[in-house]
């Protein structure tokens with residue numbers, strides 16, 4: 001299925017169902033080890049086995065060679081298994097829409113069919129270059145942020161994390177803060193989207209202006225327009241005085257639109273107009289009011305799906321989401337649950353003047369094993385509860401209202417990744433149980449202390 005393998009050459013995966021084109025592409029590239037797949041399943045097998053850095057992906061794959069469904073499914077699957085893969089999507093004539101959708105879905109670039117080998121060659125070369133740079137960057141960043149992992153001190157103002165994934169996000173936010181780009185934060189409820197939005201504001205040149213947050217899902221549709229745009233006295237029954245809207249209040253600062261996916265369509269049009277013209281009109285008002293504010297928004301909804309169903313305007317999406325930042329759930333950030341739990345325990349024990357000093361071993365193991373469907377918010381609530389319920393100095397799993405430890409399962413890339421993940425989880429669990437004592441953790445794991453030190457180093461785990 002592949003050309004002459006060479007250990008040292010970077011791997012390029014060509015996902016293309018036309019055998020003639022496959023052959024052509026395979027011979028066109030001497031500098032890469034070219035792997036070819038004709039279907040999504042083959043592509044995923046090769047991804048798992050070979051971990052190519054760059055993929056060229058034809059969207060029309062069997063069983064839907066004339067459509068794009070398989071191609072988009074492949075794009076999503078590849079990125080969920082290996083998010084750093086650079087995917088270059090092939091789009092047919094006039095398929096600008098697919099190309100844009102692919103980029104919004106995480107593709108790195110696209111090219112127009114019929115294939116021009118030289119042009120594609122350049123895109124592929126650039127993709128490998130960026131991939132190599134990112135890998136190097138990630139390695140350096142890992143090293144540079146090691147100190148944070150030890151202390152778990154706050155980054156970007158108030159964010160407590162030890163997870164490389166979140167540290168990377170904090171760095172991204174810091175970098176974006178200076179630029180004027182619109183940022184969309186995607187993540188489940190309670191993952192810290194608002195905290196990150198505030199961090200972005202505080203790190204931006206607008207920090208002296210107001211940070212105004214509005215949760216679009218929490219306000220009834222009929223009131224949302226007035227909340228956002230304000231109203232003049234007498235504009236409707238009950239409008240007894242003129243009220244500026246949240247957009248206006250955010251003048252000179254940042255407006256955080258939480259759950260932006262819940263804005264009804266007519267209001268989306270009005271918001272889009274504001275983003276284009278940067279002026280608003282209060283309800284019942286005749287005067288256009290210029291407003292200079294930066295919009296950061298967030299949602300836990302699948303906006304791609306909403307766009308496809310025409311319940312969210314695509315033009316608004318592109319205005320709001322110049323940069324999309326995906327926030328991992330708490331379960332996807334190994335080590336963070338325990339770290340945050342310790343932080344919240346101290347905060348709430350101090351605030352409530354309770355004698356609780358830490359967690360019992362069963363509590364730490366349970367925290368580490370729980371899947372945290374409600375993310376950081378759930379964690380904080382459970383810890384608060386434990387601070388109240390704990391009898392002695394140490395809060396137990398029962399105080400957290402957590403049962404004995406269970407196991408969670410995710411989609412994994414390959415056997416090596418699965419083993420690494422299992423190793424890391426076991427080590428973290430042992431460290432949590434032994435309250436960070438290396439000798440005790442090594443004993444729990446049935447290995448020597450030097451072996452544990454080696455493993456900690458290899459897996460980049462700090463205690």
Ligand SMILES: Nc1ncnc2c1ncn2[C@@H]1O[C@H](COP(=O)(O)OP(=O)(O)OP(=O)(O)O)[C@@H](O)[C@H]1O
Pocket residue numbers: 158159160161187188189190191192193194195196258300340376377380
């Ligand atoms: N990394 C973190 N460090 C410290 N506190 C955090 C962290 N992440 C979240 N929190 C806290 O958890 C709570 C929930 O976070 P936040 O409101 O930012 O989540 P969200 O993703 O905006 O949730 P929703 O979508 O439900 O509004 C807040 O009290 C926040 O301060």
